[in-house]
Amino acid sequence: MSRSAAAVSINNIPVSHSAILSIRARILEAAAEMFRGQGYDVSMDSIAAAANVSKQTVYNQFGSKEDLFKAMVADRAAAMRAPLQVQVLDRHPRDMLAEVARQYYTHGCTAYELSYYRMIIGASLQFPEIGEAYYEAGPKAMLDALTQWIAREERVGRLDTGGDPAFAAEHFLGLITARIESRGLLGQDIEMSPNEIERRSRFCAEIFMRAFGPEGLNR
């Protein structure tokens, strides 16, 4: 009670002390790092230590471990939306798709991102809402953006999905992510050389074009 009241008043203060914000940010960052590496089981003591902050401060700011965890996930989900925007360039679909793949391989499936993903999957056993939130902010957002772009291209006659752009988008994401994820989520190495990235990106785009290119789907 008194705890949540305190939290609210902090949030309502229009950023007069930036010190408070920086402390929250520091804790969130440390929490992300610790949770990511060791799962929900990390101790609050080690999170506090990693944030260079006393344990009491963590509790003052976030109330409980569960709340801290959820706040941290929400924070990261918000940060995630930015790079996911598929830039609406007016390039040939093949190039656009290769670029999406390239982006994913270079920024979306780093060992860092994957270990975070792994942790979320593990935690979603315990907190189903977390899994759902991550899905919405991550894969779903990506899928929606891609679906919209495909639909647009279809309207212009540069793609032909037979009227089911969502289905096509799913397939493209599947193409890009599959191997990487099944390996990476289980902790296997997923490093790729720039050459490999380039080859795969083009290849995915090429396969997609064969399936959904303008002359597609009319067998």
Place this chain on the structure above:
Amino acid sequence: MSRSAAAVSINNIPVSHSAILSIRARILEAAAEMFRGQGYDVSMDSIAAAANVSKQTVYNQFGSKEDLFKAMVADRAAAMRAPLQVQVLDRHPRDMLAEVARQYYTHGCTAYELSYYRMIIGASLQFPEIGEAYYEAGPKAMLDALTQWIAREERVGRLDTGGDPAFAAEHFLGLITARIESRGLLGQDIEMSPNEIERRSRFCAEIFMRAFGPEGLNR
């Protein structure tokens, strides 16, 4: 010491008491069920209770929680190899591939299997060997079987992967699994109607054939 010696002697006994085996099996089964549902954090007490066995017996048989967990995973990995064998039927590649997809959708990605997978991913943060073992017994085994089949078809001239059957196999698995896994691993619903399964299976096969059919790759 005395503990591991006991375990060895039990394993060396050529199944004279089947009672002992059935007790181990019962514990393994209960452990699988509990770990699957709640992750590595379930208590040994609840596992013992679920197996209808005293806690001491669990410790007699498996020594420690970690050992029980690993024994359970090994047990399931062994059981897993059976259904994964891709039957080498001499059908048209398109039908064969659709059949593989169908098998996967009906048996390979049930909510049950996925929740087990989720648990493994979570636990692999803590026990990297577990992740590796699962990868070998699951995705990797599937991939290898498919790669071999594709290579064979390529030799006969019914497919053309440009000499990289492993790459093609990865893509096909990606095609099948993607959406399902990203949704299912995060706890989202993944039920599909038989119609939906049929549609997707054929579709995956079709897309694969467009990419790697005999006339493929020669742009």
Place this chain on the structure above:
DNA sequence: GGGTCTTTAGACTCTAGAGTCCATTCGATT
């Protein structure tokens, strides 16, 4: 039937970690 091994229930120990308390210090504001 006696000897040996396992199982059982349940009490027990020990430790890690969540969350609390408090006396003190720090750092803005006035």
Place this chain on the structure above:
DNA sequence: AATCGAATGGACTCTAGAGTCTAAAGACCC
């Protein structure tokens, strides 16, 4: 300089759960 809220650290409580121990009961072998 005085004040007030926040942060500190470190001691503290309490609980859950891993693992052990024991006395009694079964089960099997000779």
